[in-house]
Amino acid sequence: GIQVEQSPPDLILQEGANSTLRCNFSDSVNNLQWFHQNPWGQLINLFYIPSGTKQNGRLSATTVATERYSLLYISSSQTTDSGVYFCAVERYQGAQKLVFGQGTRLTINP
Amino acid sequence: GAGVSQTPSNKVTEKGKYVELRCDPISGHTALYWYRQSLGQGPEFLIYFQGTGAADDSGLPNDRFFAVRPEGSVSTLKIQRTERGDSAVYLCASSLGLLYNEQFFGPGTRLTVL
Numbered sequence: 001g002i003q004v005e006q007s008p009p010d011l012i013l014q015e016g017a018n019s020t021l022r023c024n025f026s027d028s029v030n031n032l033q034w035f036h037q038n039p040w041g042q043l044i045n046l047f048y049i050p051s052g053t054k055q056n057g058r059l060s061a062t063t064v065a066t067e068r069y070s071l072l073y074i075s076s077s078q079t080t081d082s083g084v085y086f087c088a089v090e091r092y093q094g095a096q097k098l099v100f101g102q103g104t105r106l107t108i109n110p
Numbered sequence: 111g112a113g114v115s116q117t118p119s120n121k122v123t124e125k126g127k128y129v130e131l132r133c134d135p136i137s138g139h140t141a142l143y144w145y146r147q148s149l150g151q152g153p154e155f156l157i158y159f160q161g162t163g164a165a166d167d168s169g170l171p172n173d174r175f176f177a178v179r180p181e182g183s184v185s186t187l188k189i190q191r192t193e194r195g196d197s198a199v200y201l202c203a204s205s206l207g208l209l210y211n212e213q214f215f216g217p218g219t220r221l222t223v224l
Contacts, residue, residue: 004152031211041199043153043215086152090211096141097166098203098213100152 002027002091006101013077014109021072021104023087031090032063033098034072038083046072046085077108112136114216116202122222123192131187131219133202139214141207142185144177147199147218156200159185160207192223 003026013019023032034046047054047061049070054061058078063070074081084105088098115134123129135142141160145153155169159179167177174192179185189196199220203213 033212035215040217041220042217043201045212045214048212088152093209096158096160096205096207096211097143097155097169098145098153099155102152 002099004101006104010105012107017077019074021085023070025068025089029089030093032070033088035086036083079108082108114204116216116219120220124224127192129189131200133185135204139204141205143203144187145201153201194223197223
């Protein structure tokens with residue numbers, strides 16, 4: 001099956017810093033989603049981004065489907081950004097199920 | 111409701127018992143998914159419903175696990191003869207399905223098998 005690898009596995013930053021999280025996938029995909037799992041375990045949708053670039057406030061994401069990677073950018077980090085960030089892919093149209101990476105644990109210190 | 115809801119939020123049971131976990135998807139979403147998340151891991155797919163039928167159950171680990179969605183809305187995940195290894199957070203998601211498949215997740219049910 002498709003492999004989804006996220007890096008780095010852990011990231012510790014000071015409030016106000018910028019960060020880049022990476023997601024590599026081993027085969028072509030139909031869709032890609034980024035999630036933030038907060039400390040209470042809730043998965044929050046950040047981006048639905050099979051290709052191209054999207055921005056939402058301090059967050060932006062870019063997926064380069066032909067090169068099989070996606071990047072999540074967080075600018076001016078806040079302590080509430082702490083948690084685990086997951087990338088998940090849908091292998092092909094109609095597959096429906098998402099295959100998740102192992103996540104990047106982000107800790108923002110005040 | 112506004113989002114996906116799951117009940118109970120926590121379930122503690124003894125090895126060998128039967129449990130049912132419930133998921134109420136976003137209104138109007140025809141697709142419903144169950145995932146399982148173990149500590150320190152990403153969620154793993156269990157089963158997917160399109161309407162009332164299970165379109166893909168390839169992620170169910172064995173025949174102790176079963177899920178239904180009789181009216182195409184609420185779904186129940188059923189686990190028979192629970193084992194300690196079944197302990198995990200069980201997540202439900204829903205989407206409009208078919209061509210637009212952005213999935214939205216519920217808060218999960220934390221299952222602990224003693």
